Amino acid sequence: MRRGPRRVSNRGRDLHRGGSRRGRAKNSWFSHPRASVDPFSGPRVIEQAAPKSLPPESASILWLRNDLRVCDHEALALANTSGTMVPVFIFDTSKFGIKNASPWGFQRNGPFRTVFMIESVKDMQQNLRLRGNDMLVRQGDPVTEILDIAKALAESGFDSVNVVAHKETTWEETKDEDALQAGLKRLAQETGKDMEAYWLWGSTMHHVDDVPFNPGGPGLPETFTAYRKLVEGKKTPVREEVPTPERLNPFPMELRLRSDRFPSLRNDLQVEGLCDPLDHAFPHPLGAMDFVGGESNGLDRMNEYIWDINGLECYKETRNDSGKRNFSSKFSPWLALGCISPRTLYWQVREYEQKKVANDSTYWMLFELMTRDYFRWVSASVGTKLFAVNGYSGRSVGEPSLFDVNPAAVRPIHRTRLQKWIEGKTGAPYIDASMRELALTGFMSNRGRQNVASFLIHDLEFPDWRAGAEYFESVLIDHDVASNWGNWAYLAGVGSDPRGGRKFNVVKQSKQYDPEGWFITRWCPELIDIPPPMIHEPHLLSSEALKEVGITEGETYPTPIVRLPTAPSSQKEQ
Template sequence: MMVDTAIAWFRRDLRVHDNEALVAAAEADRLLPVYCVDPRSRDTRPYGGSDSFRYPKTGGHRARFRRESLEALRGRLRESGSDLLIRFGRPEAVVPELAAAVGADAVTFHGMPAPEERAVDRATAAALRERGTEPRRFWGRTLHHPDDLPTPPTEIDDTYTRFRKAVEADSTIRATHPVPSLPPVPGTDDPTVEAATVRPGDLPSVEDLAATGDSLAAGADGASPDPDERAVHPFPGGEDAALDRISAYLWDGDHLREYRETRNGLLGANYSSKFSPWLNEGCLSPRRVHEEVTAYERERVENDSTYWLRFELRWRDFFQFQVLKHGAQFFAPGGLRRRDDVEWKWDADEFGRWAAGETGVPFVDANMRELNATGYLSNRGRQNVASFLANDLRIDWRRGAAYFETRLVDYDPASNYGNWAYVAGVGNDSRRRAFDVLAQARQYDPDAAYVTTWLPELDGLPADRAHAPWTLSTEKQADYGVELGVDYPRPMIDPESSGDDPV
């Protein structure tokens, strides 16, 4: 089909490299790139389903990252002679109206896997068809394209190991799409298009993108809060920052060769790749990461660590395809396993202590305070705080996953809820996943450097006591200047029983 005018609708694909939807739209004579600030993606919304609850969708950390990513994308498009239109409103209303106003023959976009996102896909596509505009959906979310899987996504195995072995044996990884040359924006050579229609519009502020009243959204002057100096990485948004991170991690620092050995770290920028914020906002293509790893293997070393980074990318793929397969059931209280034998509870006070990092269990509290202050948490930390909430407190796992949705700078629906369900025992693995948090702390933070970084009130304690301050006698508390219940909370549970089979 010959296309005179196309719209490229950007979503969580804020990049120009390996962007098939943009490549397809660039074949038109005129191209209008568009991004919609959807009010449903930011404010307090009902979770949905049985035992629903309300929670804020997007907090300040991800709002800041998204705003920077949009600014970076607009800069890239302008360098290519194009621009990025920013519009506020629901895409199913905004995009068709723009298509009609500029006489667009087609709208290209990337499909997304989660039920909420797919509902927007369908509604927008239907509204476009009603106006005589062709919606053209592409897929650029995963390392492996759905069409290249050994079985369709709706038939993939629900066990990761079987899925991984199948794709390793019988699935190729497509080459990345080149950055296209971009045609002019409609209106520059067409007097029938009103100038106001294609006016770029202002970039959204952090407050425009974050839930109303979110305490982390902005400072008193409306600017993004200053980054915490303890953060493992500042995570600047945008495609350039993503590609810079690849260069810094793989090539400049040569950290990939030890990734498998360091990936359970807790402090510092380079214990893991830290690619996830850019992957999940679409500033970085997983196929681009694969190509960089392949080049690294060719030029530096091929070992267990280079394999393990692809292993993690395939974990990410697995959850994307699991959401495509299971839809809303993925987010239900009983999860994919449809368990009805667990009585999840709701205790606002207990949840509040967990969320604030005031449980009295230092390893849990340090991780939650890092999450709140920076929007990021190590994989090891995520597993432990999730296990504490779901397996020790027995609070509805979806509440914790929703809290992560608000706070994480690298939130992705499939990975976040998939991993929470996995730890809570309602997801993709039948094995028990309760963590002994105290043992984990001693194993992965033996000198208590992580705990005391985020809990400075425990800084004067020896490592074994910093992990277990409740073992201090009254006299020792006085000696160290730490009074339990005053300087640091008493534990909510018996920490020695953490990870035991729940009653």
């Protein structure tokens, strides 16, 4: 499926408004809302096994969140055993728009991810309709909306109403789960009906019940390598996919349950950065790929990458390069919203290995899916520490963070650095190209992400790595709480890294991963006449030499805002 050009304003690049506009007193104590210890946060793994089936005369509400697919869907399979099934997706309006911005002033869901989400929900609705069911779409608070549906089902005569959903591991999501559970209990008492919530697992390649440690507890290995060795050493199996139902039990049309329209980005969700006719088209013509949400498109991409172009065969060699469709799989946006299941990918890789080739590259795809799993287990294990400035190394679950950073009190020089980093105007070409790509397309390669994060933390010495994580959360089309915050904490040296932080030598990395400067000139066209290797370090050229290639120092392209590295300066540097 292709879509026509859409318009996205380049105001997307100026999302950062700073914490001060939110009215905090300068230098006052600041506590990051997601890092505070919250006694109401619910369990982060499944505490009680769900039944194998539900009574045929019962009604089930299938609460869809980051699992917008019909393939390999444990929750759908269980909900469909009840005679009546009501799938619902709720656009949680408290997570959109500048008025709900994060502490550093970024809207939580920017335009790229929001558009992708709406496309994915529409595709899910279509796939459910094709199988004889339907889906409600609502806008509001998820818990309130689900309880409203449960009440309507109870009042229409169902004696047993169950909510079925995939379990999440991160703070806000588990808090919702806890609130829903409590709300259902109250509603059951009020109505005299049976009401339960059942949680299933569906977000990792290895199932929560199969991993050789206590997920959600302190038993998780402290590093990814130790985790990988444990899982591989124990030969932890990957389960078969849950069969995709061909027909679904009916949706109770006769009850006329309320379904809201699909939200408009600007009017309903107040998502900024859209629809300015003078701005560039979306998808951006230079983007690595035109990402369109939904399971159908996700599976198309899977087939294209694995089978049509044999991307897996050389994945390990190309995955670190930036800017092209097939350098890496680009599965991440679909994985993040659950449009493709990691288990489906696992079995596709295995099939490819049998039918075509098994090599380092095919293994490396599974390695990366294990990395993704690991960050999930980390989020289940460390809870709100995932969002604490001093992170979770040492696994001090539940203790308050030792110190915090008040966005309103950050020095102007750091505020300026953050803004230049966001705009891709730091004077470090590889960083600038990567940040411009992110702002205009919502995507950046893994290598780019590692470098720009390291640059903000270690070169720009920004006092709070979470500003970067929040910006990524806002702009990334594939934002995933566990992967984003876990990777940022790792690079900041407060996550799962035995080396205490990763500093990347951005000049060395630029020369290594973009030797000809192809990616740099794509996003920094003003540098096009500087031949490699100098394109990686234009600041080393004299003013005269720069003039010869049409660059006025500090005007056409910025002089570096901090001293850039030359050769690697420490062992920690990569």
